Amino acid sequence: MRQGVAIFAAAAIVAASLPVLREHDESLVALLSKAKIAVTGTKPEKKEDKLDPPALAELDLANIDDRRDVITAPAHGKRTAELTLDPVYQRAATSILRRGEIHEGAVVMTDVQTGRVLAWSSFNRGRARDIAAEATYPTASVMKVVTGAALVEAGVPLNQEFCYYGGKSGIEERDLTPDEGRDKYCATLGRAMGRSLNVIFARLADQKLDQQKLGSAAKRLGFGFEIPFDAPIAPSMVELPDERLEFARTAAGFWHTTLSPFQATNVALTVANKGVMIRSRIVDRVLDEEGQVIWEAPKEREELKRVLDEKTAWSLARMMEQTVLGGTSFQTFHDRAGRPFIPDVPIAGKTGTLSNKKNGDLITWWVGFAPSDKPEVALSALVVNRGPWRIKGTHVASDMLRIYFADRGRAGVSYPPGFRGEKRRGKEPEAAGDKTASR
Known part of the structure; x- marks a missing residue:
């Protein structure tokens, strides 16, 4: 019987959940659960230590001003x-979200080598929120990236085919058991990731993983922790149910998890690195x-921790x-x-889609990086539509x-249609009209 595992950010619960991690994961848990962490490279300027409140206190990323070459946000x-x-990228992201007539959403794009955020755009109706x-x-199915990492670590080969049937919109108990009479389609783990084949991920998780293995991968990728950043970020959450079917459903991306656009990009950034x-x-x-x-930020790249071995990251890509x-x-x-x-640019990505029947929300994600062989940027796009939709997360990412x-x-x-490029001296991308073609 699996033991229920819930991943939370509170330090006390983190400490209580340490036994489910493998020994080499403990250093990352300690690292991410601290308010201030040790990193490689240059430390922040000492000036911050003398400021009261600290330099980045009350940084308001819901009210970014992108009207000039140097983009700013208010602080304390x-x-x-x-x-x-x-x-260029900030204004483009904002324009795409606004013209898409979405309910709300966000884009986060980060330089893979430096960790510098290149676009951080949130859109919602009503009072501005930092949705990112x-x-x-x-x-949703972005969870398959976490599950994929755990499956590779469990020894599942990339070139082996697994047969399946059904699972397009849900997973039932019978889907977890191989059935030669029903399983008429087959795919490798890579194709299952690309086509988001729920039955393959649910069945392999049921066969190869438990809460310790899947929970370890999630924690190492930052779920349940306040990942170091210049502004507060709500921790993404993973709960791994005790019941067999719900555990398998969770591994395939059906509920029991939450994700911030920042954390989505952070996962892609980690695989890319x-x-x-x-x-x-x-x-x-x-x-x-x-x-x-x-106050000035360090200029050097700062590495927090190796959380996946290089082979696993390569396989995920x-x-x-x-x-x-x-x-x-x-x-x-x-x-x-x-x-x-x-x-001629290979691209690594993962989509995610879930419908909320209670309020009619259609939630779509795209998370990934490019080029996948020599990564430059990591990107996440979240789009929430309520009612008829025009764009999804994958359109925004493209x-x-x-x-x-x-x-x-x-x-x-x-x-793309509606954009003609922008001179880098403060001009907004020119739109070919207020409307975008329905896609």
């Missing part, structure tokens, strides 16, 4: 935080009300490539003739990556 009192955000920092919505979790930063420096610099090559994101990353919008690579001058990549 009359302080101003100058952000790492790139004006909220862990409100279910992880070959299993090393690095610190993301969104603040370059903080100015007082007189415009004097009172290969599995996630299938999402764009022939899986759930194929249509949004290719034209009607099957030609890629971003040619457009953002097209803008990124077109802006970088990548051969064969053009801007």
Whole structure:
């Protein structure tokens, strides 16, 4: 009988849950559960230690000002935080979300090598909220990335085929047991990731994993902890039910989990960095009300901890490539003739979709990085639609990556409809109209 495991951020519960981790995970738990953690590279300027309150106190990322080349956000009192955000990508993300007529959503894009956040955009109706920092919505099939890591660690090979039947919209008890009479379709673990095949992930989790193994992978990837960042981030949550069917459903991405857009990008960032979790930063420096610099961020890349071995991270990247090559994101990353919008750039991604029958929300995610062989950017896009929809998370991700690579001058990549590029001296991306084509 599996023992129920719930992953929470509170230090006391973290301490109580340590026995479910393997020995080499304990250092990460200790690392992430501290208010201030040790990192490699340069430490923050000592000026911060003398400030009361600290330099980054009350950083308000719900009210980002992107009207100038240097994007800013208000902080405590009359302080101003100058952000790492790139004006081209920040304005593009905001424009895509607004024109998509969504209920709410967010985009977080981060430089893989430095951890500098390039886009941090939230959209909702009503009073502005920092949705990118909220862990409100279910992880959905993005959970398959966590489960995939645990399965690789459990020795499941990438090239072995597993047969299945059903599971498109749910998992039942009978789906967990192989049945030669019913299981007429077969796929490798990579294709199962790309096509988000629920039965394969649920069945393999039931056969190969337990709460200790799956919980360990989730914790090492940051679920349940306040990951170090310049602003408070709600911890993403994973609860692993005791009951067999619900455990398998959770492993496949059906409820019992939540995810913030920040944490989604952090998972992609970790896989892109070959299993090393690095610190993301969104603040370059903080100015007082007189415009004097009172704090500056370290310039060097800061590595927090290796959380996956390099082989596991490599395997995840290969599995996630299938999402764009022939899986759930194929249509949004290719034209009607099957030609890629971003040619000669391999892309690793994972979609997630869940419907909330109580309020009618359609929750969609895209999480990934590109190029998958030499990563430059990690990206997450959350889109919540209520009623008829125009775009999903995968559309937002496709457009953002097209803008990124077109802006970088990548051969064969053009801007998506509605964008003609932006001069880097403060001009907003020009839209070809207020409406986007229904997709």
